[in-house]
Amino acid sequence: MMEKPMLRAGMRWLVYMCIGGMIILVVTAIPMHFINQAREQHVEELKEQRYEEFKERYGF
Secondary structure (H helix, E strand, O other), X not given: OOHHHHHHHHHHHHXXXXXXXXXXXXXXXXXHHHHHHHHHHXXXXXXXXXXXXXXXXXXX
């Protein structure tokens, strides 16, 4: 008779762990999104800087 309550408790903890994992993924994904945006912006700035240096060097 103890099998059914134990299975319920096990399933409940499994659901809790899945929800916790999803929360962890969301919490880490948000800063990663902003870091990625900042990195892409920095890359674009470097490309523009190199293009300006190229134009100055060859007189365009």
